[in-house]
Amino acid sequence: MPPAPIPERTTCETLAEWSQHVKNAMEVIDQPETEDNWDRMERSYLLLASVVRGGAYKLETDFVPGVRTIARPTNKAMASERTRLSGPAVELVSVIGARMGIKFEPLIPLYVPTILKLCTRSSKIYVSRAQACLKLFASHCxxxxxxxxxxxxxxxxxxxxxxxxxxxxxxxxxxxxxxxxxxxxxxxxxxxxxxxxxxxxxxxxxxxxxxxxxxxxxxxxxxxxxx
Missing domain, CATH: 1.25.10 (Leucine-rich Repeat Variant)
Structure with missing residues (x-):
């Protein structure tokens, strides 16, 4: 039986909830990407984006450490050759940037260089996603x-x-x-x-x-x- 669809928003109002979501995600995404686990990684990024939309970003200073924690595996996922994994990772970063606005500034060195590198890819899918993310940063951050x-x-x-x-x-x-x-x-x-x-x-x-x-x-x- 396929897993239940991930909702657009998953309510997250406390640091404890956010920390648990980050911990759960890291158990999946902080490992080498394989044929057997990339779909679980994809789902983890979709869930994190849902949690951010659901209010995690409102935790402000308590939110940032979690975003730093997931940076390394998220950058790797954005650069993945699997578009179905790269896409949700880019979406997560876009969702975070849009909601943090100018408060995203200390995180720019962690994420934006990878987005820029995606703009050099030969695949139009990667380029269009990266361009949309950059334009979002430019107008929101x-x-x-x-x-x-x-x-x-x-x-x-x-x-x-x-x-x-x-x-x-x-x-x-x-x-x-x-x-x-x-x-x-x-x-x-x-x-x-x-x-x-x-x-x-x-x-x-x-x-x-x-x-x-x-x-x-x-x-x-x-x-x-x-x-």
């Missing part, structure tokens, strides 16, 4: 640490990664135009550097996105345009 990673990404030899990073930066700035940008800092200079670099990119799509980024940048900081 919107912290300068993301811009630093985008700056590195637009110099990569992968066309799809350069496109993905430029597109995500556009979402970052568009949301900033609507809701207000983060505090001014070096990250604005990084945005300007990205605009100049992508305007000369060999890929037409990247150059097109670069023009959109510049247009939004000009609306945010018109006084800097002619500097």
């Amino acid at each position: 919107r912290v300068p640490a993301l811009v630093t990673l985008f700056k590195e990404a637009v110099t990569d030899k992968s066309q799809t990664l350069r496109i993905s990073a430029t597109d995500a930066l556009h979402d970052f700035l568009s949301t900033s135009l609507r809701d207000g940008p983060p505090r001014m800092g070096k990250w604005v200079e990084d945005v300007e550097w990205i605009i100049k670099a992508t305007a000369r990119d060999a890929t037409p799509e990247t150059r097109k996105l670069s023009r959109r980024v510049f247009a939004t940048y000009a609306q945010l900081w018109p006084e800097r345009v002619n500097e």
Whole structure:
């Protein structure tokens, strides 16, 4: 008999409940992926996403240690050659980022580099999932640490990664135009550097996105345009 479907949301209101869910998941996901266990791993990631949607993220500081605990196996799962395992792992990270918002910042170094690497894959499935996740981070988390990673990404030899990073930066700035940008800092200079670099990119799509980024940048900081 197949296991019961995992609900969209599984209520989680206490640290004890969250800790138990993390412990149960780690018993499954923190082991080498095999033909015999990948489906249990898939289910574990789907359940964790359900638990996060069900309120675990509201635990805030008590929530973060659990997210750190699952980082290593989750990154491995996101990079898995099995799309049915990679997908739920990426979904979990997306759900966490969307709900934590700017509080996701200390977790960016743990998860976002793997998402960026997925944008270099030859499979459109991996790339589209990773792009959606990046755009979600850009619009929901919107912290300068993301811009630093985008700056590195637009110099990569992968066309799809350069496109993905430029597109995500556009979402970052568009949301900033609507809701207000983060505090001014070096990250604005990084945005300007990205605009100049992508305007000369060999890929037409990247150059097109670069023009959109510049247009939004000009609306945010018109006084800097002619500097």
